[in-house]
Amino acid sequence: QENEIKLLTAEIECLKNFGCLGVSPGLEGLRDENAKLKYRLNFLQKSLQEERSKTAKSMININSCLQEIFGAAIQAAYPDLENPPLVVTPSQQPKFGDYQCNSAMGITQILLKTKEQKVSPREIAEKIAKNIPANECIEKVEIAGPGFINVHLRKDFVSKQLSSLLMNGVQPPAVGKRKKVVVDFSSPNIAKEMHVGHLRSTIIGESMCRLFEFAGYDVLRLNHLGDWGTQFGMLIAHLQDKFPDYLTVSPPIGDLQAFYKESKRRFDTEEEFKKRAYQCVVLLQSKNPDFIKAWELICDVSRKEFQKIYNCLDITLIERGESFYHEMMKDIVKDFEDKGFVQVDDGRKIVFVPGFPVPLTIMKSDGGYTYDTSDLAALKHRLREEKADILIYVVDSGQSVHLQTVFAAGQMMGWYDPKVTRVAHAAFGVVLGEDKKKFKTRSGDTVRLIDLLEEGLKRAMDKLKDKERDKVLTEEELKAAQTSVAFGCIKYADLSHNRLNDYVFSFDKMLDDRGNTAAYLLYAFTRIRAIARLANIDEQMLRKAAREEVLILDHEKEWKLGKCILRFPEILQKILEDLLLHTLCDYLYELATTFTEFYDNCYCVEKDRQSGQIVKVNMWRLLLCEATATVMAKGFDILGIKPVQRM
Numbered sequence: 001q002e003n004e005i006k007l008l009t010a011e012i013e014c015l016k017n018f019g020c021l022g023v024s025p026g027l028e029g030l031r032d033e034n035a036k037l038k039y040r041l042n043f044l045q046k047s048l049q050e051e052r053s054k055t056a057k058s059m060i061n062i063n064s065c066l067q068e069i070f071g072a073a074i075q076a077a078y079p080d081l082e083n084p085p086l087v088v089t090p091s092q093q094p095k096f097g098d099y100q101c102n103s104a105m106g107i108t109q110i111l112l113k114t115k116e117q118k119v120s121p122r123e124i125a126e127k128i129a130k131n132i133p134a135n136e137c138i139e140k141v142e143i144a145g146p147g148f149i150n151v152h153l154r155k156d157f158v159s160k161q162l163s164s165l166l167m168n169g170v171q172p173p174a175v176g177k178r179k180k181v182v183v184d185f186s187s188p189n190i191a192k193e194m195h196v197g198h199l200r201s202t203i204i205g206e207s208m209c210r211l212f213e214f215a216g217y218d219v220l221r222l223n224h225l226g227d228w229g230t231q232f233g234m235l236i237a238h239l240q241d242k243f244p245d246y247l248t249v250s251p252p253i254g255d256l257q258a259f260y261k262e263s264k265r266r267f268d269t270e271e272e273f274k275k276r277a278y279q280c281v282v283l284l285q286s287k288n289p290d291f292i293k294a295w296e297l298i299c300d301v302s303r304k305e306f307q308k309i310y311n312c313l314d315i316t317l318i319e320r321g322e323s324f325y326h327e328m329m330k331d332i333v334k335d336f337e338d339k340g341f342v343q344v345d346d347g348r349k350i351v352f353v354p355g356f357p358v359p360l361t362i363m364k365s366d367g368g369y370t371y372d373t374s375d376l377a378a379l380k381h382r383l384r385e386e387k388a389d390i391l392i393y394v395v396d397s398g399q400s401v402h403l404q405t406v407f408a409a410g411q412m413m414g415w416y417d418p419k420v421t422r423v424a425h426a427a428f429g430v431v432l433g434e435d436k437k438k439f440k441t442r443s444g445d446t447v448r449l450i451d452l453l454e455e456g457l458k459r460a461m462d463k464l465k466d467k468e469r470d471k472v473l474t475e476e477e478l479k480a481a482q483t484s485v486a487f488g489c490i491k492y493a494d495l496s497h498n499r500l501n502d503y504v505f506s507f508d509k510m511l512d513d514r515g516n517t518a519a520y521l522l523y524a525f526t527r528i529r530a531i532a533r534l535a536n537i538d539e540q541m542l543r544k545a546a547r548e549e550v551l552i553l554d555h556e557k558e559w560k561l562g563k564c565i566l567r568f569p570e571i572l573q574k575i576l577e578d579l580l581l582h583t584l585c586d587y588l589y590e591l592a593t594t595f596t597e598f599y600d601n602c603y604c605v606e607k608d609r610q611s612g613q614i615v616k617v618n619m620w621r622l623l624l625c626e627a628t629a630t631v632m633a634k635g636f637d638i639l640g641i642k643p644v645q646r647m
Contacts, residue, residue: 061569076131097150104147121147166546170634173569185394189226195446205394225321233281238263325377397427429502460486488641492518496585516589557598
C-alpha cells in the first residue's frame with residue numbers, strides 16, 4: 001500500500017513539474033495534450049486520496065509492523081548481511097512481553113558460517129535492540145535467556161487501534177495492487193447426486209473466496225462441473241427410450257440418480273443399447289440440436305438439485321463446466337504438437353512432463369479428449385483469458401499428482417511463471433465416519449449431502465429443545481437458531497480441522513456447546529451482543545462512546561483481550577499465504593475464551609445486589625465487548641456462518 005502511495009505521489013510531482021497546469025495561448029497543439037495531462041493529474045490525486053483513506057481505516061497488522069521495525073534494526077546493526085532471518089511471533093506468556101523477536105540465534109549461525117565470527121546470540125540481540133528505529137508501537141524491549149528480544153507494546157497504541165476498529169469497523173489489512181483470484185471448487189458431476197465427498201470442497205472453497213474478497217481481491221468463483229463426456233451417450237439413449245416426446249414435453253425425471261443407475265445397467269448388459277449410446281456421444285459432440293436439447297434437460301435437472309444444497313449452505317458459484325472448454329481442446333493438442341512435446345503411444349497422443357512418471361493423455365486413440373485435455377484447457381483459459389494472478393484448485397488430495405502434472409505442463413508451455421503467478425492445489429483429506437473408515441450409510445452407500453443437511457437440521461432442533469429454547473424463543477427465532485446451528489456446525493467442524501488431514505464426522509461432537517465448536521462460539525457471540533442490550537445501551541450510544549472514550553487497558557485481562565482482538569489481521573494474512581482456514585477457527589475460539597476470562601474478572605455493568613438495578617456502566621469495557629463481537633462477526637462471515645441475535 002505504501003509503495004502504491006509513493007508511486008502515485010511521484011507521478012503527480014512529475015506531471016506538475018512537466019508544467020501541465022499552464023500553456024501559453026500560442027501553443028494550440030499542446031491544448032489537447034494539456035487537457036489529457038490535467039485529467040490524469042486529477043485522477044491520480046483522487047486515487048492518492050483513496051489510497052490514503054484506505055490505509056488510514058485499515059486494521060494494522062502489528063506483526064508486520066514489528067517485522068518492519070526489526071528488519072530496519074537488523075539492517076542497521078548488520079548492513080553486510082544478505083536476507084537475515086526475521087522471526088517475530090506473539091509471546092506465549094505475559095512475562096515474556098507481548099511479542100518476541102527470535103532472529104539473534106539465526107544470525108549467530110550465519111556469522112559463524114559466512115564470516116567465521118563467533119558472536120553470542122545475546123550480544124547480537126543487544127546490538128539489534130540498540131538500533132531499533134523510533135516508532136509508535138513499542139514501549140520497551142528486554143533481552144531474555146540466550147538472546148530472545150521480548151517486546152512490550154505501548155498501551156496508548158493498542159487503545160488507539162481498538163478505537164479505530166470501533167469507528168471504522170473491521171477493515172481489511174492493506175494489500176496493495178488489486179489482484180485477480182480464480183477459485184475452482186465444489187465441481188460435482190451432472191446426473192450424480194452431491195455426496196459427502198463434495199462437502200469439503202464446497203465449504204472450504206466458499207470460505208477461501210470470502211477471505212480473498214474481504215482482503216480486496218477480485219475473485220472469480222468457478223464450479224468446474226462434470227457436464228461433458230461419454231456418460232451422456234447412455235443417459236441420452238435412455239432418455240429417448242423412456243421419454244420419446246422429450247423434445248416437446250419436459251420429462252418428469254424425479255430421481256436422476258436412479259435414472260443414471262438404470263442407464264448404466266443397460267449400458268453394461270445390453271449390447272444394442274451400448275452401440276446407440278456411443279452414437280449419441282458422437283451426435284452430441286457434433287452439436288446435433290436434438291441431442292444438445294437432451295443434454296441440456298439432463299443438466300437442468302442436476303442443476304436444480306445442486307442449487308438446493310448451495311442455498312442451504314449459502315454458496316455462490318459461477319458454473320463453468322467441462323463443456324465450456326470443449327471447443328478449446330483441439331487448440332490445446334495443436335499447442336503441444338507445435339512445441340514438439342507430443343508422443344504417439346498405441347494411437348493415443350501423450351505428453352511426458354519432466355519430473356512426473358505418468359504422462360498426460362491429451363487425445364485418445366478414437367480421437368476423443370480426456371480429463372487431462374479439459375484440465376489443460378481450463379488452466380490456459382484461466383491464466384490467459386481471465387488473467388488470474390492467483391489460481392486455487394480446492395480438490396481432494398487424491399488428485400494431487402494429476403494437478404501437479406497439469407500445472408507443470410502449463411509451466412513447460414510457458415503459460416505462466418510461478419515466480420509471478422501463484423497456482424496452488426488446496427488439497428484436503430476425506431470425511432470419515434465415527435468408525436474411522438470412509439463415511440458411508442449403514443447399507444454401505446455414499447452419504448447423500450441433502451440427507452446429511454436434513455439430519456443436521458433435525459439434530460439442531462432436538463438440541464435446542466433439550467435446552468428448552470423453544471419455551472423462550474418465538475417460532476421465527478427458533479427456526480433461525482436451528483439453521484444457524486445446523487449449518488454453522490457442519491461448516492465449522494470441517495473448517496476447524498487442518499484441511500490436509502482426514503476428519504471424523506460426528507454430529508454429537510459438532511453440536512456440543514463446550515469446546516472449539518460452532519455451537520459454543522455462536523452461543524458466546526449471542527451472549528456478548530446481549531451485554532450492551534441488557535444495559536440499555538444502543539448502537540448510537542456505542543458509536544458516540546467509541547469517538548469520545550479512551551479505552552483503558554489497566555487490568556491484565558483487558559490488556560490480554562485488547563491484544564487478542566488486534567491479532568485478527570495477522571491471522572488473515574497467514575491464511576492468505578498458506579490457505580489453512582483452521583487457523584481462523586483456532587483464533588475465534590481463543591478470542592471467545594479470552595473474552596470469558598475478561599468478563600469473569602472485569603465488571604462491564606455493575607448492579608445493586610439487592611435490587612438488581614444498574615448502578616454503573618463501565619463504557620470502555622462495553623466497547624471492548626463490542627470490538628470482540630465485531631471481529632467475531634467478521635470471522636463468522638468469512639467462515640460462512642450466520643449468527644443470530646437470540647439463541
